[in-house]
Amino acid sequence: MEILVLLFLGGKLLLLKLPSLIARLQSPFPLEPFRTVAIAPQRPNIVALVNGKSGGKQGTKLIQKIKKHLGDANVVDIMSLSDAGKGIKGPHGALASACMNAVRRGAHFSAVHANDGPNTRFLVCGGDGTVGWTLQDMEKLIQSGGINADIPIAVLPLGTGNDMARTLRCGGGYSGEQLLPILKKAAVGERKRLDRWKVRVTAEQGGQEPFVKEFLMCNYFSIGWDAVVARGFHVKRELSPNLFKNRIINKLWYLYFSFGNLVGNFDASKGVEIPKGIKSVAVINIPSFSGGADLWGKSSSGNFQKPQTDDGLLEIVGTYNPLHLGMVIVKIRTAVRIAQGKRVTVKTKTFAEGGPKPGKGTCMQVDGEPYFLDHKGFHEDVHYKPEKNLRDGNVDVKVEISHHAVATLVESPDGGGCCVAPKVD
Numbered sequence: 123m124e125i126l127v128l129l130f131l132g133g134k135l136l137l138l139k140l141p142s143l144i145a146r147l148q149s150p151f152p153l154e155p156f157r158t159v160a161i162a163p164q165r166p167n168i169v170a171l172v173n174g175k176s177g178g179k180q181g182t183k184l185i186q187k188i189k190k191h192l193g194d195a196n197v198v199d200i201m202s203l204s205d206a207g208k209g210i211k212g213p214h215g216a217l218a219s220a221c222m223n224a225v226r227r228g229a230h231f232s233a234v235h236a237n238d239g240p241n242t243r244f245l246v247c248g249g250d251g252t253v254g255w256t257l258q259d260m261e262k263l264i265q266s267g268g269i270n271a272d273i274p275i276a277v278l279p280l281g282t283g284n285d286m287a288r289t290l291r292c293g294g295g296y297s298g299e300q301l302l303p304i305l306k307k308a309a310v311g312e313r314k315r316l317d318r319w320k321v322r323v324t325a326e327q328g329g330q331e332p333f334v335k336e337f338l339m340c341n342y343f344s345i346g347w348d349a350v351v352a353r354g355f356h357v358k359r360e361l362s363p364n365l366f367k368n369r370i371i372n373k374l375w376y377l378y379f380s381f382g383n384l385v386g387n388f389d390a391s392k393g394v395e396i397p398k399g400i401k402s403v404a405v406i407n408i409p410s411f412s413g414g415a416d417l418w419g420k421s422s423s424g425n426f427q428k429p430q431t432d433d434g435l436l437e438i439v440g441t442y443n444p445l446h447l448g449m450v451i452v453k454i455r456t457a458v459r460i461a462q463g464k465r466v467t468v469k470t471k472t473f474a475e476g477g478p479k480p481g482k483g484t485c486m487q488v489d490g491e492p493y494f495l496d497h498k499g500f501h502e503d504v505h506y507k508p509e510k511n512l513r514d515g516n517v518d519v520k521v522e523i524s525h526h527a528v529a530t531l532v533e534s535p536d537g538g539g540c541c542v543a544p545k546v547d
Contacts (some may be wrong), residue, residue, distance in 0.1 A: 140491045165310045173248030177280035245308050247278040250286050254340050254489050257529050269422045276308035276532035285341050285410035289536040311532040315432035320526040327517045341489040346402025349485035400440035405466050419456035435462050468521040
């Protein structure tokens with residue numbers, strides 16, 4: 123009776139007959155190599171988290187198309203679910219739902235005591251805000267033990283901007299390409315580590331209780347003319363959504379707001395010398411800003427390290443005006459390199475009455491989401507109208523950026539972008 127021995131070594135299966143193996147080991151002659159059988163790696167389980175409101179509700183149409191490939195249970199609209207008892211829509215409810223669905227159908231899923239993190243991937247379909255939102259809610263589930271910390275995130279970009287997707291070589295936005303090649307790239311793409319940062323903004327005025335707000339940042343923080351443009355665009359889009367129906371129209375509106383802000387003032391941090399004429403300072407974590415601008419550039423310098431997404435460093439750059447940024451986008455120029463650092467502090471003022479710009483608050487943006495700050499605090503409501511003349515004096519603003527965590531994402535394997543497959547009707 124023959125005894126067969128199965129060995130799994132280095133991703134290959136060895137099938138041996140025990141008598142033959144003993145004879146080989148006892149032979150004085152050199153052994154011939156054993157015949158091996160390669161085993162194909164297990165394809166990751168893809169779970170799509172779709173923001174139905176992204177891209178002018180482009181996500182709503184995508185949901186039905188992607189279900190044909192992944193099945194109903196593996197596709198979730200993050201805006202259709204809410205956290206139990208809280209009524210808050212978003213990725214937290216979607217992630218929890220995806221976990222529970224997998225458990226009910228008995229799937230081998232990386233959640234709730236699961237051990238197969240490398241064999242499951244989330245595909246986030248939405249803009250940069252959706253990606254950051256998902257990472258924040260994943261962190262909450264990881265801390266509660268409800269999800270495996272090693273699950274990587276792939277991105278299918280919807281809408282405009284999409285700086286994270288560009289960094290992951292996934293292209294600037296989905297516009298009807300075939301989904302199967304995109305799903306395959308999400309399954310086989312290499313993991314890419316990404317630093318995440320905490321942004322703490324403190325606004326203090328003459329002995330009064332300071333305003334404090336904290337954000338989590340993946341892409342960049344900026345303060346200056348570009349944040350004013352981002353806020354103008356955001357307010358207009360929220361108040362008149364029918365004017366923002368596709369990616370080209372959105373870019374034209376952004377251009378309109380840019381040229382309306384060619385002149386401005388910015389009082390930058392005193393710790394590092396800011397070149398004269400700089401009207402905006404950006405603290406960047408990835409090589410894509412405002413829809414694809416590589417502010418830092420590719421050229422090397424003996425004074426700086428080569429930027430990486432997981433090096434624990436931030437790059438600080440400045441731009442003069444929208445025309446300068448436009449030249450950066452078309453790769454005629456780069457932004458002005460200012461510094462690199464593990465922790466960054468920016469100080470400025472809200473320019474109240476008596477300042478260089480009476481009646482003006484401070485605009486800032488985190489990962490493309492704009493925020494307005496004046497003597498009354500932070501304002502995200504698009505209906506808020508700042509007072510024309512502030513009589514309470516300047517408000518001192520301090521922005522502190524420090525390292526928070528490291529996330530795992532998926533980079534498109536061929537550099538051609540995930541959204542380069544042939545289009546279909």
